[in-house]
Amino acid sequence: MKLYYTPEIIRRFVAGMAASKLLILEGISGTGKTSLPYSFSRYLDNPATIVSVQPSFRDRTEVLGYFNEFSKRFNETEFLRAVYEAGLRQDPSMIVLDEMNLARVEYYFAEILSVLEMPSHDEWVLDLVPTQWAADPKALHDGKLTIPDSLWFIGTANNDDSTFTITDKVYDRAIPIELNERADAFECEPHERVHVTADHLQYLFQKAKVEYVIDEELLQKMHKLDQYLQTRFKLAFGNRIIKQMYDFIPVYVACGGTELGGMDYIIARKVLKKFESMNVSFVRDEMKGLIEYIEKTFGEGGLPDSVMYLQRIQNFY
Template identity: 80%
Template structure:
């Protein structure tokens, strides 16, 4: 035991010695050391020239300013601490609480102003609405239209007449509260989705053309876009787009600015009489709430987005629904779109479910099941992407699940007669995709060549065709052929955009000579005129290093 005490004494004494030494050195540095500093200054100053004297004075002033600043900061800290503790209360906590209450007051004022504006729209500005004042800040319940205005809410024919004379764009909450459910006094936490219920309550679908073929469908779109919208696309781009829809629910349109990346899905949706919803992605997008919205615990309402509305409306509409994520790589796609990527990977489409809120409330939208909505099979997500300094690189996780379409050149204009839109259901579109797989299966000869290329890539570059790419290949090529393309052209496009693109994530400088050998192998296997996209892509990668 005595040995331990001796050990502890020596250790603790050394710690105390070091601490005292540090404090003493600090005191000598900023307090007692000034005698030595001035002696050195006095010794050298007479021997210095004019410039050196100025610099020496500035140096001394700088050294003097350091302890003065430290002392001032310590004094201010002590004064502030004394003021905060003067009344024996933690004022910092009070300040935070006051800030939180101020935010709640602002939210309540905004809520009150929205309700008042809705009443004005609904009543045509005939009546003056009494000012709620501070009562809006003290009541625990959400104000309804009745207790805000002091008037009884009409019902029956009177309410229907009011709704008919109301601009739905100016008073959506009123219409949702009035028409969304039987109980007109229910405050809906999903007003936008409730309006969708109202829209499709007495909806009469158009006469769908379920006899059209894929080739007629794609050619009809080109004629429609040119004649009615002044947009021109090559047959190759259109068939890649349609075949991409057969291979994946997520398409990424890449290319230089001005080639029609955004207008392609928009005009395609207009061709099907179901205009696309365009979402402008912001650099601030970090998680799913940027797309789906979030539930406000204070106001007890869900902050809905247009993305969420379009997802919900697709459950009603039989026509294919396109949701465009414009400039989708301004933020990291694998952050804000991660949940959707996971949902679309579920093998059963019954599992394509998104949780919005934990429980069901009275007045929730019809198509919502216990706070969840279903991602309809008729929904496609179209992302546009630019590659510049303001964007993020699209990762392999996203590319593997998506079907990339490149638009690097504008199509030539052509004359055509006015062409009408085409009403087609998503079910018939999927039927045409399946029929194409039956009518145009991939030939065994082409699959053997692809297996040889796969073996070559594994041996030389450690690249392989994953199961997901193989599935997309079997879905893409038959539809591509049914739209007027060739089997080899479809294979060429898939290999170039889905397999060889992985070279971009490799250190190609070490395998540059191997790429030359790969181009020769492609010529030998598929012919010199075959696989032009793949060979062009490889040469472009090779020239970068």
């Protein structure tokens, strides 16, 4: 397909799949945000379904469809068909919500976000119709459809005047990945597609957590930073982000990264990003002290993404 991505982007994408069922690919137009999940899913021999989000999306019916009381028929959507079909396959499946922030994500995707938060996969259930019909599809039980554990949702997002801001509620549940420039072309040998089941992919994720246990000293430094942020900014990592970090970092390392690099990425994109919604003057006055604390705790150059992100916020304000 003549698509080029840096190893770091691929590393973040795979580790992101281990940490969340929702990934958000952000950046300027033309950097391959939509092509990445599509080409990756083709490599796994199960091409992704691409759903183009429209500005008119207002509620869950835009993605899940609705039952027409007049015709007594269910108006299904391409999105819902893809969810249903994913449950019939053993392969990893992806649904790409292209330009997901052309409409407010929390309006049309809120129910799915809530369902994916349930601790047990048995609770990943979507209520589609109030009653059961004889002609219902076989995977529909009592009007309910289960979201398969083999399914990932990949959103692409542009940041311009035509789009809505993605809220913290959505970001907290997702792994964001920035694509702001195209990678340089390089020579490589073509590879055949590989067939891997979703169960085997999950096995590889779990294997990475066993083989690449996060260093205890590094975790202590993370907790110190968490306490500093809580004391100075009333900003906490939160249980969800900490869990994502425990899932993300081992797979990031298994893909050729470092523990510190994986932690740096999550801290910058998941925690420090919250500064953007804080009081401007307060943030500006406190940035220097925070940068110094990070470099003292993790060493100078230890968290380059986080420091660069804070400097960017500092200069912007």
